[in-house]
Amino acid sequence: MFKLNLKIALRNLWKNGGITSINVGGLAIALAAFILVMMYVTYETTFDKGNPNYDNIYIVGRTMPEFKTNYTPPPLGKAIKQNFPEVMAVGTLKKGGFEFAISSDANTAFASNYLMVDYEAAKMLQLLPNEELAKPANEEGILFFLAKESMMTLFPKKKDDKPELVTLGSKAAGQTAEVKGTISVNKHSNVTFDALSVRKELGKNENYGYNNYNTYIQVKSGTDIAALEQKINTLYKNELIKDGQDVSTDRYKQTTIFLDPLKNQHLKPMAGNNAAYKVLIALSVLAMLILLIACINFTNLSIAQATKRAKEVGVKKVLGVYRYQLTFQFLTEILMQCVVATILGLLIAELLMPKFNALFNVSLSIWSANNALLYQLPLILLAITFIAGIYPAMVLSGFKPSLVLKGNFQTSRNTYWLRNSLLIVQFSVAVIFITSLLIISTQLKYMRTQDVGFNANQVVYIKNIMMFSDPRVFEPVRQKIMRIPGIKSVTVATGIPDGSENGSNGYTVNGVEASIDFLDVDFDYFETLDIKLADGRFFNKAFKTDTANSAIINESAAAKYGLTDPIGKTIRGCSMDYKIVGVVKDFKAQGFETPVQPTLYSIKNPCGNAKTQLMLKIDQDQMSEAIATLKAQWPDINKMDGDNFRYYFLNDLYGKLFQKQEQLQSVFFAAALLTIFIATLGLFAFAKYMTNNRMKEIAVRKVLGASDVQILKLLNSSFFAMVIIANCISWPLAYVLTKKWLETFAYRIDIPVLPFLISAAVTILLTVLTVSIQAAKAVKANPVNALKYE
Known part of the structure; x- marks a missing residue:
């Protein structure tokens, strides 16, 4: 049938x-x-699932009055480990601030995703080399590893896993390091890198004012996470008092600790968008x-x-x-x-x-x-x-x-x-x-057609590892670049408008305190990006105070503090007083999904990172000639990474937000x-x-x-x-x-x-x-x- x-x-x-x-x-x-x-x-839903401790790993974050962040101070992790037995391990991470070249005798690779971790974080997150991970002998000891792909680029005929000597940055600078071995990077993870340094401890001498680290904890199975959050929050407030931080302000009173599971980090992190x-x-x-x-x-x-x-x-x-x-x-x-x-x-x-x-x-x-x-x-x-x-x-x-x-x-x-x-x-x-x-x-x-408030066309972003926080250090470099035909302006900052987040801190105006973004810039920053002025003036070399204590804010910052006439007003933050000399129109540096953040721009900032992000405005008709000349003269202009001239068009980087x-x-x-x-x-x-x-x-x-x-x-x-x-x-x-x-x-x-x-x-x-x-x-x-x- x-x-x-x-x-x-x-x-x-x-x-x-x-x-x-x-x-x-x-x-x-x-x-x-x-x-x-x-x-x-x-x-997309199985990132990090290969980690045997997948269900018990959490990142420690802070809920601020205006936003949430995964950045925490390095001493907090140590205090958590000492006070709570349900926490089995604590690890600390910090991402490098810039891309740098790694060279062998014949080849060069670039580390655009450099990661620093302590020994406990490396074990917890399975960042393990092909050989057994050794613990650094002392606090100063650093174990430097490369991703397998980068190692093969540098040493294509390498068959063993013995350490190799490499040059960091320009070969003329002569800075060397020993690569201990390779690590096969799990690309199906939230924690990726192309170069990794493992240390016994991160941020040893830094206090609770340095909120630029990520703290991961591994808890015992069955731990009451809500109760642990409350206990860590109480500990955090007490540690701030011991450290001498001012906890009387509303900003500190409204700051709380949260624990976000590792499994949430890829798609729906609490400190981010979903x-x-x-x-x-x-x-x-x-x-x-x-x-x-x-x-x-x-x-x-x-x-x-x-x-x-x-x-x-x-x-x-x-x-x-x-x-x-x-x-x-x-x-x-x-x-x-x-x-x-x-x-x-x-x-x-x-x-x-x-x-x-x-x-x-x-x-x-x-x-x-x-x-x-x-x-x-x-x-x-x-x-x-x-x-x-x-x-x-x-x-x-x-x-x-x-x-x-x-x-x-x-x-x-x-x-x-x-x-x-x-x-x-x-x-x-x-x-x-x-x-x-x-x-x-x-x-x-x-x-694509809406005015974003700045002009990324004809702006070239140059990769750089030289730190130009001091305008006097940057000025000779600026002058050399400006001699090249076709270069209209040159500036440097701690960030570029490509969707990247800026740093944030508490600033006070007329007794009103708020947490706002800050960006460290140099002269010609606003002119290079064609950002419009709403009131006052831009930074100008004719005013010596601009390199000492002048600040420019955007319209959102003026509105946040209720300032109708902000020019000449004092804004205090990072333990210093700034004089507001200008207000710029809001521009969409983070794209269309995020509202324009209230932001303060200054040339001097004790709390800021190093200024390394170079931006050049180049005449469209002389673009190719100017870039070719820059590449040829780069070893003389910037000796620290002169062998490795790399550039990107800013409008291409901004376009990736879409x-x-x-x-x-x-x-x-x-x-x-x-x-x-x-x-x-x-x-x-x-x-x-x-x-x-x-x-x-x-x-x-x-x-x-x-x-x-x-x-x-x-x-x-x-x-x-x-x-x-x-x-x-x-x-x-x-x-x-x-x-x-x-x-x-x-x-x-x-x-x-x-x-x-x-x-x-x-x-x-x-x-x-x-x-x-x-x-x-x-x-x-x-x-x-x-x-x-x-």
Whole structure:
């Protein structure tokens, strides 16, 4: 019996090759999209999961009055370890402030992600070399390691793991270091690096005023984290008092400690935004919807072929075959199609994988041994077989022999309403994707064309390791660069407007204290970036006090302190008084997702980092010549890293802030095309089914004198109504979803009406064309063929 059923199934699938191809092809494409997205979701949600202490590691952060931060002072970790037995280990990390060159005799690599850790952090976070990690012998001892890729670049023929002597920075500077060994960097981790120094202790002589370290703790299993947070918070306040910090201010009183799990750090850190997490949820829902509408489409196409299987079912039932046997037979046929669709889906996913990896900057592979897809796919196959096949199987196995053998049967009215509902769902999803795509594109266009408050064009950012905090040290370098033809201005700062966060500190004006950002700059900073002045003046060499205690604030800072006439006012912070000499207009240094932060700019700042970020404004017509001359003269201009001239265009760096949203736009574009394609296939199937069922009605109408246009209008009317209903359902959903997405931006568009109208026009046009093409066959058919047996 099984052999007979298999022959019938294969013969039936071959006989209806066109519909079978559409069925299998549509499901295969949807499965390919689902596989790619699910692999990416699995990758993004399993960062650091290979760490055996994954569930017990937390980062210690601080909730400030205006924001949250993961930066803490180095003595805090030691105090936590000494006071709380439930804390098994404490580790401290600090990221390097700049990129530097590492050279062997013949080759050079660049450390752009230099990480300093203490011994406990290296063990806790599994930052372990290929050989056993040795503990530094004393506080001054440093174990310097390189990522395997960097070591292979420097020593391509190296076969052992013996220490190697390398040069740091320019070879002319003569600064050397010993590389103890290599570490295979886990790129599927939140803690990555290309150069690592392991120390016995970090920040040994620094007090609670140095809030520029990350503190990780490992707790015992079952620890009450909420209670531990409270205890660490109390300890922190007491330690501040012991350290002589002023805890009487509102800023310190409102500062509290929080513990954020390691598993949260990649997608939804407490001290950060969860935009990546929201994008991932959107992608997951998108993938499931695509697969769902593909299953709906499969169901409709299968039911459209029901009339061709009716007599087969009737004969089998007369011969004594039970309904459950027929159901099993039809499910087996559908399983065969789903298996083929799955194989094709895997092949399509493999073909699309390079472009997908390039889009999301990942290196996923379907055939890797640890891919969860290998055991998930059989479950997915069974699920889609059941979802797509159970309804057609029940319909086909439920035909009454007495009706089907006479050639006169109709499926139930409930079945009709269900199929209508499924088609409406398909088009509703398609409309949501089309509308969302158009709104995302509008927001991205707004971000690309909106005035950000500064001009990154023609500004070149030069990588540098020389510290220019003292203007007198920087002035000779500035003069040498300015002699090069085409250079308009030169400046240096502690940061560039590429989305990077600035430092923050407490500043007081007229008795009002607030935590605001600060950025250490030099002369010509605002002129180089073409930042507009709102009041007062820029820093000027003619005023000697500008290098001592002058400050410029932005409009947000003036508003935060309620200053209507800030020029000449005193602002105190970092144990010194600044005189406000200017107010600049707000500019979007952090992009569109984050509001412009109240910021203070100064040339001298005791609390700031070293000024290393060089920016040059170059004439567009002399750009290539100026850069070539800079490269040639760089060893003389900047001896510390003169061998390694590297530059970037600032507008390219700023443009990377839009990368995530551009990825989302690309995904929604593909999803919109895919859902339209699948929905059109479903519409084609349903139109075919409805037309076949109404052949006799069409023949009677033609005999009675109905024109072709009237019949086409009749057949289109019900589908037109369904698409209108789909638009009415999907518009509110699309509005809510896109509104939620737009709320992740501090600066955004108002939701326009045009995308909703365009989505309606597209779906209506596709419906009319698809149904008319299918209905045209019925209209042109001879009425005699439909009525000759009546």
